[in-house]
Amino acid sequence: MSKTKIIYKDVAVGAAEDASVSASGAMAGSVPSKLPDGVSPPPIITLERNAWRLNGRYRARGSHTLAFWSSTLSGEDCMFQASPVITIDFDQQYSSTGITLFFDTATGDHCALVNVKWYQGTSLKADVDFEPDSAEYFCRQTVTSYNRVVVTLKKTSLPYRRAKLDRIMFGVHRSFGMTEIRNASIISDMDLLSAELPVSTSKWTLDSQEDVEYMFQFKQPVETWNDDALICVHYINNSKRTAGGLYDVSCHDAFGVLDETPFPGGVYSGKSAKALLEEILGGDFILDCQAEDTALTGVIRSGTKRGAVQQVLFAWGVCASTFGTEKIRVFSPSSAPTEIGRDRTFPGASVDTAAIVTKVTVTAHTYVQDSNGGVEIDGVKYKDTETVYTVVNPNVTAADKQNVVEVTGATLVSTSIGQSVAQRVYDYYARRSTHKAKIVWRGDRLGDCVTVPNSWGGTVTGNLTRMEVSLSNTVVANCETVGV
Amino acid sequence: MNYCKINGQAFDVSVSISDYDESFNVLDGNNAGRVMTGRMVRDIIGTYIGHKITFFNNGNVTAFDDLWDYLVAHSVDDSVMLEAADGQTSISYEAYYTSGTRRLKRASSGVNFWDELEINFIPMEAQVTP
Numbered sequence: 001m002s003k004t005k006i007i008y009k010d011v012a013v014g015a016a017e018d019a020s021v022s023a024s025g026a027m028a029g030s031v032p033s034k035l036p037d038g039v040s041p042p043p044i045i046t047l048e049r050n051a052w053r054l055n056g057r058y059r060a061r062g063s064h065t066l067a068f069w070s071s072t073l074s075g076e077d078c079m080f081q082a083s084p085v086i087t088i089d090f091d092q093q094y095s096s097t098g099i100t101l102f103f104d105t106a107t108g109d110h111c112a113l114v115n116v117k118w119y120q121g122t123s124l125k126a127d128v129d130f131e132p133d134s135a136e137y138f139c140r141q142t143v144t145s146y147n148r149v150v151v152t153l154k155k156t157s158l159p160y161r162r163a164k165l166d167r168i169m170f171g172v173h174r175s176f177g178m179t180e181i182r183n184a185s186i187i188s189d190m191d192l193l194s195a196e197l198p199v200s201t202s203k204w205t206l207d208s209q210e211d212v213e214y215m216f217q218f219k220q221p222v223e224t225w226n227d228d229a230l231i232c233v234h235y236i237n238n239s240k241r242t243a244g245g246l247y248d249v250s251c252h253d254a255f256g257v258l259d260e261t262p263f264p265g266g267v268y269s270g271k272s273a274k275a276l277l278e279e280i281l282g283g284d285f286i287l288d289c290q291a292e293d294t295a296l297t298g299v300i301r302s303g304t305k306r307g308a309v310q311q312v313l314f315a316w317g318v319c320a321s322t323f324g325t326e327k328i329r330v331f332s333p334s335s336a337p338t339e340i341g342r343d344r345t346f347p348g349a350s351v352d353t354a355a356i357v358t359k360v361t362v363t364a365h366t367y368v369q370d371s372n373g374g375v376e377i378d379g380v381k382y383k384d385t386e387t388v389y390t391v392v393n394p395n396v397t398a399a400d401k402q403n404v405v406e407v408t409g410a411t412l413v414s415t416s417i418g419q420s421v422a423q424r425v426y427d428y429y430a431r432r433s434t435h436k437a438k439i440v441w442r443g444d445r446l447g448d449c450v451t452v453p454n455s456w457g458g459t460v461t462g463n464l465t466r467m468e469v470s471l472s473n474t475v476v477a478n479c480e481t482v483g484v
Numbered sequence: 485m486n487y488c489k490i491n492g493q494a495f496d497v498s499v500s501i502s503d504y505d506e507s508f509n510v511l512d513g514n515n516a517g518r519v520m521t522g523r524m525v526r527d528i529i530g531t532y533i534g535h536k537i538t539f540f541n542n543g544n545v546t547a548f549d550d551l552w553d554y555l556v557a558h559s560v561d562d563s564v565m566l567e568a569a570d571g572q573t574s575i576s577y578e579a580y581y582t583s584g585t586r587r588l589k590r591a592s593s594g595v596n597f598w599d600e601l602e603i604n605f606i607p608m609e610a611q612v613t614p
Contacts (some may be wrong), residue, residue, distance in 0.1 A: 179609060342519065
């Protein structure tokens, strides 16, 4: 009996990275700047009244980082003589449905009265007292366009305690089960050749059972899980409210986000492909590189980051996917198959066969600085000298129709790798069979080499290139595998 | 224990019950189906515990009419909160109903004696989920 959930990170995107934290009344050794990212210390031994439980879990403070502990203890009435104040300033303005305070989550110790003020410049937008009743508490207050948050810790839940905070999150994480989600689907594509970098998408309808006004914001992360298996992490692209608690939400993956981010271009000589990818991503997403690095020479013209990543991947000869991970996974497709058995394949599998490719040509580029050159990168002009590499299909018969594949715009394909790239493109197009089957998803990822039963008693082996996932507690996917 | 409390109003006090069924239904999602081996793949959304209650007119004509009027008036609500028997205690859940029928047993001295009102209360949400 499996269970699927969507975790919507209803946070102000970028606020944690932009936050500048200052605090009054902090104990020496507190590092308030850690509050936006948070810390996770174990239960720390203190001599506060009734705080140290002798259960063997408590540890000396030692080198554990504490984000915020107040310098003074609360009194008999749990109030502070001078309440600690934490101020968070932002360079940009943000909107959120509230903030989540993580007090001392390891012990459960928490504050019992907190005041939060939201400002836009000097203008006070909201001033609310909250009475937290747990170590993780969401201060619900929708505020738009704020650039300063002031948190005053007024009262502890027990007398003679310090106020302790592990983290301040500018929003809240919400979990939706399948009783609240309708029509949820994910379409995830991957190109084994990396001649393109498809954007994976997902859409779902939230039929909210909570009395909450949602504020779906662009780029907010949405994780989809089936039991303990992560299906994907996508980012809100747009949303539409169709009734009181009904929201249609559509998302795309990291490549969709990168498609909306400009890249100025660059000129490279013997540049590490992995380093170049990380440079393009610029810390926006984490790279999970499982492929051997290589050196690339050529240019990337100005465009989007997605386009730049595609150029690197194609020249490198690897592929990338965001399916089944919160990172961008770069890898060489596996050739050791795992079996997807008849016990999780639905009837109706089919195989499409593509037309034979008679010839492949790949154009390699050599760029030399030249004031009359036609390629301009960062204000400098370069002359592009093209060299064409060809692989001809030796098995073409007189009956075959001419079908030539040409790759001309791969600007990181230099003459040193031109022929090998042409061979790789040819090898890819030699895999003409696309097998389509509907399976019960059990952690399969794009790029995996799988053996799937066909409808006439045999099996087909190939790499997963597309999954149309229908989300429910049992996850089913219409898969495409490209085989030989 | 209440056998039929609707939105906090206990109707089993004023109206008699002649038939009382408790049932559960397991709902599968669209991804359920049989795979190539013939084995069934379940896609369990949850289990819904509901009640079908038949009321009868045990002489209290006004109370029976009030129940009918109440059910008709609230039939346009998305749901009602039902408290009904479950084992040796009772459970409360959001329920909806979509129809009701009562039979005219007799008319006497200008009074209509309606009888046998059967309502099928269906839970809005699964009480048991994976």
